[in-house]
Amino acid sequence: MPVHNEDIARVFDQIADLLEIRGENAFRVRAYRNAAREVQGLSREVAGMVAAGADLTDLPGIGEALAGKIEEICRTGACQALRKLERELPPDLTELLHLPGLGPKRVHALYYDLDIHTPEQLYRAAKDGRLRSLPGFGPKTEAAIVTALQAHLSTERRFKLAIAARYAEPLVAWLAQGEGVDRVVVAGSYRRCRETVGDLDILVTGTDPAAAIARFVAYDEVDQVQAQGGTRATAILRCGLQVDVRAVDDRSFGSALHYFTGSKSHSIAIRTLARGRGLKVNEYGVFRGTERVAGETEASVFAAVGLPLIPPELRENRGEIEAARNGLLPELVRLSDLRGDLHCHTTATDGHAGLAIMVEAARQQGLEYLAITEHSKRLTMAHGLDSRRLLEQMEQIDRLNQRFSGQGLSFRVLKGIEVDILEDGGLDLPDAVLARLDLVVGAVHSKLHLSRAQQTRRILKAMDHPHFSVLAHPTGRLIGEREPYDVDMARIIRHARDRGCFLELNAHPERLDLSDVHCQMARDEGVLISIASDAHSTLDFANLRYGIGQARRGWLEKGDVLNTRTLTELLPLLRKTM
């Protein structure tokens, strides 16, 4: 059975949880957590490195012991150390650890003093008043646990970035209107453009922090206030989204923004770096002894530890600090670098606007070209095009382009298709028709549960097709709703390189497919990425910003992105020469 990086990370996180509950050395626990994060963030499969005889201790945070455990997991699919822990502690105990308000100490007490190891047992004990017999557990703690458990039963959820934006933007506007408020910025994973966010971290500067906090808890979307002090408050909005607001002095803006942007792992790395220089970094500034040496801007914080400004999207402690130190930070792609969009639909299939309207919307976005890529006939639900209807649309597009050139406009509509990749790797339309298109985008929409080997083979074969150009939404995942299908992405990327194909980064907020890690893999292999809206309505072109966010998380530069090319640069790339 193939072992993936996620499997190894899960084992290490589980070990860390159990060690923590047992009360083991906190730094040993941290070592397992660091290792889990390191493995998960790697753009290569560790199992492959093991097979190739690589020395895993070269990886940061992996020493002899953890390297041995990784090799064991890759070889046997299991880890004796975890098995041993699970014999001593019930594995479901770690579920309690993830409830808000419960940390290792309390879970320890619950298990060893009251023999509680499931959420259900905990709920009963809270209801029976048994929790109060434990030291440190009072009536408020008990009530908080009951609330947390009720929320837990209705499944804790993360918000997709675009959904979070809908709540964040009006709240920021509300806070910014407060008296004496200077700046309001959403930090945290939102600013780092994570595909989902667990909560919003909002930073406020101004002359009256307490007033800003008071204004926040008075916001009419606030459902319940969980904590409130003079400089910080936590509240839950009616939609269920948690919001933390922190107010700091203006001269601490940079260090506070850096600190609250995270990631936690990045912040720790920066603080460690600072310690080595005899500095202390906290949210109020950078200090040498009691003397403040930086903190007004983020750039000053980085400069204090000898680094250039690292863009928020890279701050995951996945090599960005090393890259910054060596002057190797990428010049990340920006929204304004995009010259066109290579994936959209119209009312001919499942889109909500006609061809001319979609094209006009793309022009209004400042794009120079737009590929129309309808579904093909197998996708009957979407009224997919057969050869005849596709040829009709192509004529329509020709007429539209003629009109543009007649008006002296340089905008160009490209003739494309989002053709279904059939189960055997064949394409859903005849070669003779595909050959007449500017662009063939291929996608898997059926048989999502094939084995990894079959699914991979299917896609590789589609790429072998002479007209195949871009693999749309390469893993098929829907965030929070549908897992990616099981494919060997490393092989697909190498094959794309060999066959002159490209991968799409689908910018739809439900998809954001490719992941950041896969973007990085593609970049390392020199495979260009098409950042595409997959627009079904005129409003959907605005989603390109989320695609750019994801691309930046994947370290992509302008040159790594297919549709930053001018039309004259692009067209030859779309015609495979083999």
Added chain:
DNA sequence: GCCGTTTTCGGCCCGACTGTTTTCAGTCG
């Protein structure tokens, strides 16, 4: 358990808020 321009031991990021305390432990970010 990891790591090294304070090296093979003794460190390992730092502060706010809450609840149950009466000076602080636990949790969180």
